[in-house]
Amino acid sequence: MKNYRQIFREKILPRLQKPTRYLGNEINAVIKEDKPLQIKVALAFPDLYEIGMSHLGLKILYHLINENDDWSAERVFMPAPDLEAILQEENFPLCSLETVTPLSLFDLVGFTLQYELSYATVLQMLSLGGIPLTAEERNEGDPLVVGGGPCAFNPEPLVDFFDFFILGDAEELLPQVLEILQKHKALPRKEKLLRLAAVKGVYVPAFYEAQYGKQGEYLGTVAKTEAVPKTVQRAVVANLDQAFYPIDFIVPYGSIVHDRLVLEIFRGCTRGCRFCQAGIIYRPVRERKPETLRELALKMVRATGYEEIALSSLSSGDYSAIDQLVRGLNKDLAREGVSLSLPSLRLDSFATGLAEQVQRVRKSGLTFAPEAGTQRLRDVINKNITEEDLLIAVKDAFANGWTAVKLYFMMGLPTETDEDLLGIADLAKKVVSAYKEVGGKGKPRVTVSVSIFVPKPHTPFQWFGQITEEEILRRQSVLKKALRIPGVQFQYHDAQTSILEAALARGGRELAPVIKRAAELGCRLDGWEEHFSYSAWQQAFGEVGLELAAAAQKQFAADEPLPWDHLDTGVSKRYLWREYQKALASEATEDCRQGCLGCGMALLLKEEEEKGVCSNASLD
Template identity: 50%
Template structure:
């Protein structure tokens, strides 16, 4: 028995750590010069649900000269066993230590996974800080949404990839192939000159007396003052994994994923994904139907999820759903829509795909009053919601889930009360529609608003923890009653998320200290230790509130201003002003161009499957 086998006998869900799943690709290392480990800083079941991983795995492994293997954060039991026996972190495909790879590529999806990034490096025996890694060590890179402000991780990362990775990962392979592992400095210089690649060590951050950033200065020739994100210009022809790995273990999303489009035209002002994945790019109906057929044939899944930021907005959605249902009904395939737009059409669609209404329907009004929904540009009215749930209840659904945020800019207690009022109106609607009492349920799921970089709310402070807690308990009190369920996220976790989302390089020591104190898997309630985080901040002299609660002026340099999503900063400022004035901005699909500047800046146009009207046509 090997050490690994001995350990696997003692841990929960050992299948997390062994690989060997259907469609996993194991290449011969002797024949492949460039070896990349895709490192997902959360557990297997979460990472395997991430479509981006499947895409990059497919893209890299399609090359003869490169391979990609996977590694995830071990759960605490596995970590303890690995540390006791001195087993270094290894990849699932070849079970090789991470140190043997040329590149370790982290996906940054969530600020609360940052300690996992450091912990995985540590478990791999790779020095945490970029400057301590020599030629024998892999290059440590990162991408994903949090890459748009990676500053708290800056000392730990060699290079950061902004935007979509389908093309950029080819550049990475080629640069690594050219420079090999013997020329780290040259390699980093070459990377820094690639479009969309940010090499933190080549930028010096100067701080102002007021605690903010004074300026960010490029240190070598040929690196851009602003790093602009990469994107896929022709999504319809972009590579898509129709043979994704099918886990043995039940992943969080245990189904086939079809990416209908990328980007979103809605312009919700709190939403970072809506900002960083612009412009909207739809795949054609034909491509989607072909890909769906292949996906199902190669995976055997009995559920196909249409994933996108707002799937019901797809211009050919009706035809897509109808055709998928007709084609795959005989194979007992369920088509699923992850979240629904608040309108009757969306419910009609859900009805078309689900002959048995067994699950609940989820809607996200996000705020409890019309005033506040206008502030965040969530264009849903009370009438919309009530009409929509009425259609849903009459169609046979009995459970409705509603998502809201607390602590949105300008929020008052009246807005919070509006959440309870809305929930009760939905409940009344259910009774009116004669949903059986035993089955009727309205779940209100509450998260706390986190002001995210590159959104119109990037200048806004987060609501103080005390206020968030107070409003949560206020709301909880208002939502007591039969058939009502109240769910919430810990505001402490949202606070930490805000600190790191808006953070700069001076947070790095606190992150490192938190890891030493035992913080990891912070996104898991059972592991989250706010007390240890507070200790870490105190010991490293960081005032976390200075990040989460800072209110920026438009003239301030933001810690992420040197990273460019393609959207004009002035547009964000205008949107912010409109938000405070309660003015809405229309969807850029089918209506006027909102002038965010992205299309001209990146020389691209929105792409719709159906050549239609308006700005996004």
């Protein structure tokens, strides 16, 4: 075999702008070079090293797989443009970091699908790695290609390029998959896939067929064989407290986006924000115990030497023993010279003084997410916080020495009017006044960041079509004008990026040729402004006979089959529709911890021993 490692290290590495991304021997990287291995997995993240290395899921899976002596997991990221050009020029394949092995020589290549704008990058990595693009073209010697993560809940636009997907928590599911692959190593691909398809949480798209009516209207996606389930159910780790968690995070040499330890305190969120996909696909709420977390935190610090640890969840203030946890961790970590941060605090939990406890040292900036400018619209999206909550929180922050706050909003939400947009400016003004009221010196720095709403599958807003580009631009100009307020800085997102995201998020199998064409046209790293080309994507849609804008704006009817109906998160379509109707009536829904709302999760969990907060659930 060609000595890829030697060539890469000697001939390619010295020519790169940031070689430390590609060294592969960071502290805690696992290099199983000389060991006999049964299954070799490449964990691929379709973005740059600095982004991928900040992702918790990758760290969990990497160490989980490497715990097993028969298996190895190696990392691979999208190369930066300088390396990409060299690989193409030298005809050198995309390789894993640890042992510099070409992607095509792994048994399994797993892609994390975190956001739709990474789809073209997935295809670029496959082709740079020497793997045939479509599952159909792959031969027995080629790796199986698997996808997981949030976008796997509607992977239909990508089905041509993947052999299978895993839906839900991978901590228990992935080892099951690898055991099957190890046991049946000698079987043909199709036989392997048939066995995998029997595992809860595994979706093999080739065994399902999208059906269309006489007018070409979509009728649904159905199983082609009785050997696979009609709907694929999500895998759920019932006991998160006892689930695997890595302590030995890889410590990068250069700085990455989130360069700190991450401690996941719980998974799931039942606040029920209607735009939020994570709130559906990670149900129910499952917590780790405070003592488990304290023990993990100390071990993690010892194993990595990191100077900061962040508590992670969808809404950390909702952790049932947050006060006790933060106090305990602060005590342990202060001794080690390690600081604690709590990035996902809802502002209604801020008033408890939590943030102050956590961010004792650096009072640089605080972020709040009211999401919408008026109470009416906040009720529509079920973001159950009031203007009063916000003002109490910012006053508290200003009184405690903070001078900068960042407020996150969305625009283009269902039922939104200009009044709601002006409400954003109104809130911003009140935040500036709040600073003066508490006797702040000079001017505060209030940043108002307004993103464009992208409807996502498996949410109450999945039926809703995104507003047009023209309308996005008009509303942005309304905001621009209204937010000319001293002390306020307005940040907004690029319309076209959000339109593409919307088009890909709720698309079906008809989009596969579009993505293939976009990749051919050079699309990649679309989340990066400097690489994004809207016109290339428009061209790709056009050549396939589709329209990008129409895909983004598609409004689904109540009884219309959705491309992801055969994939079951546990939350029923009926529940989501009910929430959508309540939204249109501006009616809020309480957190289900106040009383079961019959979302359907209890059904999915009926065979599990533990159901988290779902244990007392009633059924719809």
